[in-house]
């Protein structure tokens with residue numbers, strides 16, 4: 001195999017277009033590893049990708065037909081299983097490993113205790129398994145780990161890219177920029193950051209930790225026909241905000257604004273997410289280096305985005321209004337937000353397409369699949385709240401038993417204090 005790269009999570013929204021790009025545009029051999037759990041979880045919640053996506057084997061065939069190349073491999077494996085991860089990494093001896101194989105929805109992680117547990121256990125286990133296998137089998141290889149800008153929360157100072165200097169009592173100390181995650185999902189990524197840092201410190205793991213903003217769009221240069229489509233989620237649990245706004249414009253003719261709409265975040269298109277990841281793979285950190293990258297293009301508040309979508313909706317014949325809904329999240333609605341970005345610009349990153357043009361592309365997709373979108377109409381309104389007492393298992397969202405891994409039933413023994421001595425050891 002030539003310069004093999006393994007993409008854990010290569011069946012997903014970002015992973016599939018990244019796999020297509022790397023296999024098609026470079027000479028690398030690309031191995032996708034995925035347990036297809038996102039497909040399953042979205043479907044088990046009654047939703048679906050708006051754009052129909054093929055099975056892994058039909059996608060492989062479509063890629064081979066379109067590109068004339070045979071350098072893409074799919075392995076179905078669960079990255080929670082250390083043996084499966086070890087098998088893949090020792091067999092393919094990758095030069096680079098991209099880790100995208102995680103539960104990526106903040107609302108999903110806030111449904112109930114089981115969903116929080118599943119998210120954190122899945123995400124921490126997949127990351128640690130990859131880290132351990134890499135240090136065992138390919139110690140010089142580059143780990144490109146996908147984190148999120150949500151790790152930082154919304155601090156009242158500029159978010160640095162990498163360490164921040166702390167001064168106290170006349171002394172100086174350089175430390176990782178403080179993390180202040182606002183969901184169990186985002187917090188799972190904070191664990192990853194510290195686990196990757198520790199592996200770097202102990203084993204010299206060469207790693208890029210990507211703090212990515214919210215991604216929008218569904219097209220990339222390699223998605224040349226529908227058989228190569230990537231998934232597009234529009235429901236309130238799995239969709240990202242711009243994709244959801246466009247779906248709301250077409251289905252409801254109104255955009256649901258959470259709270260004041262002043263919540264500001266960093267965004268980038270799917271085109272640019274792929275471009276950035278590709279640049280980072282082509283330009284790995286030095287041997288033994290741990291590198292943090294803030295991967296966003298522009299910042300907007302949610303009302304600014306809604307205004308953009310409303311204006312473009314009119315070009316497509318949709319007159320759209322705004323409906324303010326109570327913010328289901330616990331987050332600041334008036335806050336400072338500034339993000340330092342140095343690494344990607346220094347590698348030559350520049351925007352591929354303007355946001356308005358990508359929003360137009362999203363409209364084309366949603367209008368084309370409007371009958372499918374209409375069937376998911378009830379799933380567009382927010383259904384998960386952050387606050388409030390959580391049940392262990394929610395009544396409306398059941399997590400498939402085999403994913404939780406904890407016992408379905410067990411014998412509960414309650415003993416009075418003076419009986420404790422009688423418990424058999």
Ligand SMILES: NC(=O)c1ccc[n+]([C@@H]2O[C@H](COP(=O)([O-])OP(=O)(O)OC[C@H]3O[C@@H](n4cnc5c(N)ncnc54)[C@H](O)[C@@H]3O)[C@@H](O)[C@H]2O)c1
Nearest residue numbers: 009011012013014034035036037038078079101102104215
């Ligand atoms: N989409 C965004 O806007 C965004 C923004 C910031 C960060 N991210 C991060 O980027 C990564 C990819 O996100 P995405 O939007 O493509 O999500 P996705 O859910 O579409 O893709 C993740 C893929 O990983 C797979 N996966 C999950 N757990 C697995 C396991 N235990 N074993 C094997 N495969 C497993 C899923 O089946 C899925 O195909 C995630 O880590 C996510 O947190 C996404």
